[in-house]
Amino acid sequence: MSHKAAIPIGPYHPLQEEPEFYKLIVEGEKVVDVDVRIGYNHRGIEKISEAKSYDQSLFIVERICGICSSSHPIACAQAVEDIAKFEVPERALYIRTVCQELERLHSHMLWLGLAGHFLGYNTVFMWAWKYREPICDIFETVTGNRQNYAMHKIGGVRRDIEKEHIPYILKRLDEFTKQLNMLKGAVLDDPVLHERLKGVGVLTKEDAIDYSALGPTARASGIDIDVRRDYPYAAYDKIKWNVITLEEGDVFAKTVVRILEMFESVSIIRQCLDKMPQGPIDSNPKDIPPGEGIGQIEAPRGECFHYIKSDGTNSPMRHKIRAPTYMNFPTFRETVIGETISDAAIILAAIDPCYCCTERMLIVDDHDKQVMGVFELIRLSQEKTARIKDRYALS
Amino acid sequence: MGLKEKILSKSLYVFHLSSGSCNNCDIELIDCLTPRYDVERFGIVLVGSIKHADVLLCTGSANRLAIPRIKKLYEQMPQPGYVIVYGACGSSRGLFKDSYNTGQPLDEIMPVDVYIPGCPPRPEAIIMGFEKLIEKINSRKEAR
Ligand code: SF4
Numbered sequence: 001m002s003h004k005a006a007i008p009i010g011p012y013h014p015l016q017e018e019p020e021f022y023k024l025i026v027e028g029e030k031v032v033d034v035d036v037r038i039g040y041n042h043r044g045i046e047k048i049s050e051a052k053s054y055d056q057s058l059f060i061v062e063r064i065c066g067i068c069s070s071s072h073p074i075a076c077a078q079a080v081e082d083i084a085k086f087e088v089p090e091r092a093l094y095i096r097t098v099c100q101e102l103e104r105l106h107s108h109m110l111w112l113g114l115a116g117h118f119l120g121y122n123t124v125f126m127w128a129w130k131y132r133e134p135i136c137d138i139f140e141t142v143t144g145n146r147q148n149y150a151m152h153k154i155g156g157v158r159r160d161i162e163k164e165h166i167p168y169i170l171k172r173l174d175e176f177t178k179q180l181n182m183l184k185g186a187v188l189d190d191p192v193l194h195e196r197l198k199g200v201g202v203l204t205k206e207d208a209i210d211y212s213a214l215g216p217t218a219r220a221s222g223i224d225i226d227v228r229r230d231y232p233y234a235a236y237d238k239i240k241w242n243v244i245t246l247e248e249g250d251v252f253a254k255t256v257v258r259i260l261e262m263f264e265s266v267s268i269i270r271q272c273l274d275k276m277p278q279g280p281i282d283s284n285p286k287d288i289p290p291g292e293g294i295g296q297i298e299a300p301r302g303e304c305f306h307y308i309k310s311d312g313t314n315s316p317m318r319h320k321i322r323a324p325t326y327m328n329f330p331t332f333r334e335t336v337i338g339e340t341i342s343d344a345a346i347i348l349a350a351i352d353p354c355y356c357c358t359e360r361m362l363i364v365d366d367h368d369k370q371v372m373g374v375f376e377l378i379r380l381s382q383e384k385t386a387r388i389k390d391r392y393a394l395s
Numbered sequence: 396m397g398l399k400e401k402i403l404s405k406s407l408y409v410f411h412l413s414s415g416s417c418n419n420c421d422i423e424l425i426d427c428l429t430p431r432y433d434v435e436r437f438g439i440v441l442v443g444s445i446k447h448a449d450v451l452l453c454t455g456s457a458n459r460l461a462i463p464r465i466k467k468l469y470e471q472m473p474q475p476g477y478v479i480v481y482g483a484c485g486s487s488r489g490l491f492k493d494s495y496n497t498g499q500p501l502d503e504i505m506p507v508d509v510y511i512p513g514c515p516p517r518p519e520a521i522i523m524g525f526e527k528l529i530e531k532i533n534s535r536k537e538a539r
Binding site for chain 1: 413414415416417418419420421422423425426429430431455456458460461464490491493494495496497514515517
């Protein structure tokens with residue numbers, strides 16, 4: 001009879017920046033099941049937003065997640081604009097696109113660094129975070145802040161990109177591209193990384209569809225989805241760029257997708273700065289009529305969705321948010337079972353989970369007891385294993 | 396105590412606790428470790444366990460699930476230990492003051508030595524916060 005053991009990770013674990021609790025059920029070296037407890041980051045953002053005015057709720061959604069602090073406000077603004085059918089000036093659309101792509105660059109760079117750190121490549125971690133600094137500098141030039149940009153408002157944007165700043169932005173982008181090329185070479189030509197990441201944590205195309213995976217997680221499994229192309233918003237339909245997809249679905253493919261996407265982002269920003277028309281940046285909308293609206297955008301991790309219902313007052317009646325990790329996270333279970341414990345961390349990291357975004361819903365599980373005996377644990381885990389077996393037998 | 400504090404002020408080992416933050420504070424903190432700001436040159440290192448730490452650096456507005464765990468962590472910290480709270484959320488619960496899931500502010504859970512305000516504070520502010528803490532440790536040392 002084989003012996004099963006449970007390895008608790010978290011909730012405050014050095015591996016993760018954010019609080020989260022996992023229980024990996026292992027048999028020897030192999031992970032046979034995984035369990036997750038969330039709720040350490042729940043702040044009740046939807047409800048706070050419903051108590052604020054529309055202008056204020058943009059600041060609240062900006063603080064859902066530090067990395068997506070441009071995606072959430074744009075999606076929220078789009079939802080409100082959708083209710084009232086506001087026109088957004090074209091220049092504002094271009095500026096939104098620039099912010100979105102800068103955010104993607106900074107997010108993917110950050111991810112690459114953390115992934116390197118999980119693999120024990122601290123050099124990659126240090127490099128990636130160092131090369132992320134030019135992006136933060138550009139953000140500071142464009143929006144005035146390194147993080148939490150407070151840039152977007154309903155009907156437009158708050159700050160314009162000055163003509164004098166464009167040469168500086170282009171210069172920093174050039175620097176960034178050079179370093180990105182170097183990093184791309186260092187990561188993709190490294191035989192150790194090939195060995196370590198290829199064939200690890202494979203998410204098949206069928207599973208990706210079943211779990212409704214989004215963003216780079218889905219695109220690395222061969223699903224060709226991208227909100228920027230499928231439901232164009234901001235200025236994406238006026239610009240030439242490609243959706244990167246790969247077929248393999250393993251961690252390596254997810255890395256490659258993210259790295260190649262960064263090159264696309266740089267090209268999008270260049271085109272935007274080049275084509276940006278002159279004109280106003282804000283349409284100063286006044287009243288918001290009763291109705292419903294949605295806003296969809298492609299955040300760095302996938303589609304981010306906001307739904308707002310208005311009753312004609314100045315605060316939302318219902319505000320619903322779905323962040324991409326909410327869909328991507330369950331794929332972790334599909335990919336990690338059967339792998340070794342040592343790969344679990346990188347497989348989890350590969351979906352680039354963002355709990356701050358996801359945790360607006362609290363799930364109280366009735367068998368979540370604080371003290372759990374070993375036997376109970378094993379029984380539970382065996383039951384779970386049996387359930388998985390059943391499912392495989394059925395399908 | 397004097398000797399311990401003298402040694403402490405030379406190199407602070409920091410345990411980072413995210414008690415329900417928006418991630419930005421954590422990103423800026425990790426940014427401090429990387430080449431541009433590099434706090435390691437001041438002897439400040441992030442450690443993996445509270446039992447190795449001299450400083451508990453806490454970000455975010457503690458939510459109800461986190462509060463008992465924060466208390467437990469604080470109790471496990473070896474003494475003399477110091478607490479820094481980082482960001483508007485940590486100092487005053489910030490935007491999440493009215494949330495149904497936010498409990499007491501961090502400074503009612505444990506004694507706080509240094510507050511670093513901002514949303515998020517810039518990495519320079521973190522370095523300054525550490526400087527303030529070292530000053531505080533030194534002044535205590537002299538008082539004894
Ligand atoms: S202080 Fe601001 S940046 Fe820091 S966790 Fe709170 S909301 Fe986020």
